[in-house]
Amino acid sequence: MKAAIGVDIGGTSLKFAVVDQEGRVLRERTAATPSHGGANSIMSEMLAGIDSLLADMRASAPDVPIEGIGIGAAGQIDAKDGSVAFAVDTIPGWTGTPIRRLTAERFPALPVYVDNDVNVLALAEKYYGAGKNARHFVCVALGTGIGGAIVQDGAIVHGAYGGAGELGHLSVDFNGPRCSCGNFGCLELYASGSGIHRLLADMFDGLSPPAWELNAAGLLSAWERGDAAAAEVMDVVLGALGSAFASIIHALNPEAIIVGGGMLDRVPALLPAIERATAPRTSPAMWKHVKLLPALSGNRSGVIGAAAQVWHHSP
Ligand SMILES: [Zn+2]
Structure with a gap:
């Protein structure tokens, strides 16, 4: 050994x-x-x-x-x-x-x-998880921030110095708020733990807050229970994710996007919801060849x- x-x-x-x-x-x-x-x-x-x-x-x-x-x-x-x-x-x-x-x-x-x-x-994922049978795949980690990694032809893509794969900074709204990276309307501002916090503060500004806690965990469990206000916020979160995932698929033609991170561990129903948000935004030929898979848990x-x-x- x-x-x-x-x-x-x-x-x-x-x-x-x-x-x-x-x-x-x-x-x-x-x-x-x-x-x-x-x-x-x-x-x-x-x-x-x-x-x-x-x-x-x-x-x-x-x-x-x-x-x-x-x-x-x-x-x-x-x-x-x-x-x-x-x-x-x-x-x-x-x-x-x-x-x-x-x-x-x-x-x-x-x-x-x-x-x-x-x-x-x-x-x-490549050696022990969902990426075992794929030569071209992308990992997206949904947590406090959003991280990404790209595997092409079986190798991790590093780019010029190692910065490749910053998928949380794909812009999903060029008129959106300014991000710390310099761009506007980055995915991370809508679909990460900290982005959801920002989004909720924004959407409930001046309104009476809902009965659930205004953070990602509160939002996700209210959404799972079928809460109407939570569903409205999740439309924005899932729209951002669907838009970014469609861009990833169009740029890289991957066989799989492997999704992990704290948010998905807590609410597995998030993955099929992301799939439903991505499919109509992706060209059918590309969509036919890609699977959205859960990351190794734990x-x-x-x-x-x-x-x-x-x-x-x-x-
Ligand atoms: Zn950014």
Whole structure:
């Protein structure tokens, strides 16, 4: 048996696991993402976490060789040097952090691979999930923000420096509000957790609020119960998703769009609703060849995909 360390650096938690080549998790631990001290604190917490997993493996399973470290991190990751090319400022100082260099300095005996957190989810799907039988697919993660990853001819598309796949910033309304990326009316402003929060504040401004909580979770459960006001808001959310998904399909002609993230885990009915919103916006020939599929469930796919880089990294 061979194994690798997988690390998933998220805004709220750092997840660590020892994963074997079949994608099975042998050991795991989680730490809260340090909320103070910015990038430096996160890096030292991360290096300490890797250290303790390695010590655990040396003590309890000395015969299982650890072949490398794979890291998935929020932000646009420079595919060449494993540093953060750009990140929104939820983690102060994250942009520019040389994740690969700092990790390789601490663990010089192990190769280190770093990619964007959604790109590593796409690797988990490709080797262990819904992407197993597809050579051309797209992953969309619906959470607080919206992340994307593109797989073409079996390989992750990185673009010029690693920024490809920012599908949350496909514009679905060029007259829409300004987005932090510079564009107007981005998908993320309508269909992410934070976008839905904004949308609800906007739509109920000056009106008496509904009986449910004005956030994505409140909206989705009211929608599932058949609440009329929630259905009206969901028309906007689903219209935005259908429009963006149609653009993705027209640009890439994928065999599948694999949809995951916290929102879908909570409300599985969201996937068929997205399908109904996408079909009438997509040219029939393209639609015939694409499936919308749920992502691997559970929150382990981040560490599993991160570790998979050790065996399946881009050349
Ligand atoms: Zn944007």
